[in-house]
Amino acid sequence: MNCFKADACSRRDIQRFVYSLKKKVGLENELYFPVIEFLENVLPMIIPDFNYEIVSEKEMGNKHGETYPSKNLIRIREDVYDRAVAGEGRDRLTVAHEIGHLFMHEDDCVALCRLEPDEKLKPFEDPEWQADCFGGELLASSYLIKGMRAWEVEERCGVSGAAARCQLKHCK
Numbered sequence: 001m002n003c004f005k006a007d008a009c010s011r012r013d014i015q016r017f018v019y020s021l022k023k024k025v026g027l028e029n030e031l032y033f034p035v036i037e038f039l040e041n042v043l044p045m046i047i048p049d050f051n052y053e054i055v056s057e058k059e060m061g062n063k064h065g066e067t068y069p070s071k072n073l074i075r076i077r078e079d080v081y082d083r084a085v086a087g088e089g090r091d092r093l094t095v096a097h098e099i100g101h102l103f104m105h106e107d108d109c110v111a112l113c114r115l116e117p118d119e120k121l122k123p124f125e126d127p128e129w130q131a132d133c134f135g136g137e138l139l140a141s142s143y144l145i146k147g148m149r150a151w152e153v154e155e156r157c158g159v160s161g162a163a164a165r166c167q168l169k170h171c172k
């Protein structure tokens with residue numbers, strides 16, 4: 001989805017936003033972010049018409065998740081959901097990524113304007129980069145993991161090794 005551009009949003013902005021969101025629901029000190037409980041129980045409380053759907057692999061194809069911010073709707077592929085429930089880091093991150101789209105982006109084509117043909121997308125204008133950044137920060141918050149080893153972040157935050165290393169890089 002690289003032909004779309006969102007409002008510029010730095011990693012620092014996203015870190016701050018994630019902290020305020022976690023604080024709002026009293027989860028700011030939890031190392032293991034309960035992303036499924038957040039999806040199922042907390043989001044409907046803070047966004048009254050929020051909905052999520054678990055969609056079969058047959059219907060969803062190779063997409064792991066998708067979000068329609070204007071409808072306050074997140075759809076997660078069934079196998080991804082099941083693995084996220086089981087604690088698989090990569091799938092937990094997929095759910096967190098979709099939650100990022102929900103909070104940060106308007107709808108697919110409405111608010112995200114198409115790029116001019118010769119215009120390059122800066123990372124912080126790329127909605128996918130922003131959602132990845134949000135997801136990583138939600139699950140392994142930089143202010144909580146400072147000084148930890150990658151394996152420790154992986155274990156305690158429930159993220160993949162790659163995500164743990166990536167988050168640690170941004171704590172310095």
Ligand SMILES: [Zn+2]
Pocket residue numbers: 097101127128131
């Ligand atoms: Zn995305």
